[in-house]
Amino acid sequence: MxxxxxxxxxxxxxxxxxxxxxxxxxxxxxxxxxxxxxxxxxxxxxxxxxxxxxxxxxxxxxxxxxxxxxxxxxxxxxxxxxxxxxxxxxxxxxxxxxxxxxxxxxxxxxxxxxxxxxxxxxxxxxxxxxxxxxxxxxxxxxxxxxxxxxxxxxxxxxxxxxxxxxxxxxxxxxxxxxxxxxxxxxxxxxxxxxxxxxIDDPKQKERLARIHTALELAAEGENAGDRAALEAKVSEDPQDHEARYSLALSYQGTGELDKAAEALLGIIMRDREWNDDAARKQLLKLFEAAGASDPFTMKYRRRLSSVLFS
Missing domain, CATH: 3.40.30.10 (Glutaredoxin)
Structure with a gap:
């Protein structure tokens, strides 16, 4: 140029x-x-x-x-x-x-x-x-x-x-x-x-924090394990929360946040306090990465509230 x-x-x-x-x-x-x-x-x-x-x-x-x-x-x-x-x-x-x-x-x-x-x-x-x-x-x-x-x-x-x-x-x-x-x-x-x-702009700082969180999520997904094997485990035993949690990490690693959120909600619905509330905490990280006003965040915040307060 x-x-x-x-x-x-x-x-x-x-x-x-x-x-x-x-x-x-x-x-x-x-x-x-x-x-x-x-x-x-x-x-x-x-x-x-x-x-x-x-x-x-x-x-x-x-x-x-x-x-x-x-x-x-x-x-x-x-x-x-x-x-x-x-x-x-x-x-x-x-x-x-x-x-x-x-x-x-x-x-x-x-x-x-x-x-x-x-x-x-x-x-x-x-x-x-x-x-x-x-x-x-x-x-x-x-x-x-x-x-x-x-x-x-x-x-x-x-x-x-x-x-x-x-x-x-x-x-x-x-x-x-x-x-x-x-x-x-x-x-x-x-x-x-x-x-x-x-960086002085609060919006840019927030945006940068979201990117860092998303990178962390992607890195977690790389170590989640074989997706097909995890899906098979969850299908065989819906109460296998460890496999379902790893499956959620696998989904988030490839940017499939909706699937990751559904997997995490599946854990919360069955055992809200599993592994020191790990599923809810991970879901909140997904919200942070997507941003508060993102349609994904708004949709699954409502879903989470519905599960927690039902």
Whole structure:
């Protein structure tokens, strides 16, 4: 990305919609985005969703009356550029403002989504009070992550970190996304770059604590034992709480929190005080890892209360 930034030249093209390639990307996107947001559409002839998205995207850009520009990149003819921009599927749309990626999405989306996307870019470029584009990008990535689109969130976090490798919010978001994708080792490596003592935001501290708890749960799951054997033991003897507890650990290790919670509740329903209340304590750890407002937590807190107070 730094190489691309360096390739930019003063002055941006006045063309509203145009094609570009590796050689012209610096001028058409990086330099041009100093004047107004530039939307980059990565597409290919063989891509059906690309053909659905492009005319709708062109319409949305034209409706903004020059406030944003659209640049199209043929992915088949510009594979090196796609690799630099970490484009992994088509269509991919990235938005640049003042030389930096600030938003993006993948796949064909409805016209209402495109209007909101363009309106947000117009507002972003509206003046000094429009806000920090990097912070806007982090917020967008966090929204993708919260909606279950971890891979898309990773791509936005990566773009942010290419410009600011020490951005704490992006690092924490990247760690959480990696964890959701089952990449515990990568999560640990990312966290090594986070200076936890310098974090003042209570929300970021809470988020970081959840990630650490989730890593602990994943590590516990690795040592739970053979899942098929545990399932067989529980099936043969529903009162085998030790096997059911290990089975819960196995589920949590692979991110199957619902199955883990059901197994733990199965113990609590049969013997609330088994092993010094171990099942309830473990269930609370699952709540901590998921977060207080997560639908999983709210659902199983209600289930736990129902069991305990029935």
């Amino acid at each position: 730094d190489a691309l930034i360096g390739a930019g030249v003063p002055g941006a093209s006045t063309d509203l919609i145009k094609d570009t390639d590796m050689q012209s990307f610096g001028e058409d996107v990086i330099a041009a985005s100093q004047q107004r947001p530039v939307i980059v559409d990565f597409w290919a002839d063989w891509c059906g969703p690309c053909k659905q998205l492009m005319p709708a995207l062109e319409t949305a850009v034209k409706a903004a009356n020059g406030a944003v520009a659209l640049v199209k990149v043929n992915a088949d003819q510009n594979q090196q550029l796609c690799a630099q921009m970490q484009v992994q599927s088509l269509p991919t749309v990235l938005a640049f403002w003042q030389g930096q990626p600030v938003d993006g999405f993948q796949g064909a989306v409805p016209a209402s989504h495109l209007k909101t996307f363009v309106d947000k870019l117009v507002a972003l470029a509206g003046g000094e009070e429009a806000g920090d584009p990097v912070a806007e990008a982090v917020e967008h990535a966090n929204g993708l992550l919260d909606s279950g689109e971890a891979m898309q969130a990773v791509q936005v976090y990566q773009q942010i970190l290419m410009h600011d490798q020490n951005n704490t919010a992006a690092l924490i978001g990247m760690a959480e996304a990696s964890l959701k994708l089952g990449q515990s080792d990568q999560t640990t490596r990312i966290l090594e770059a986070v200076s936890e003592d310098e």
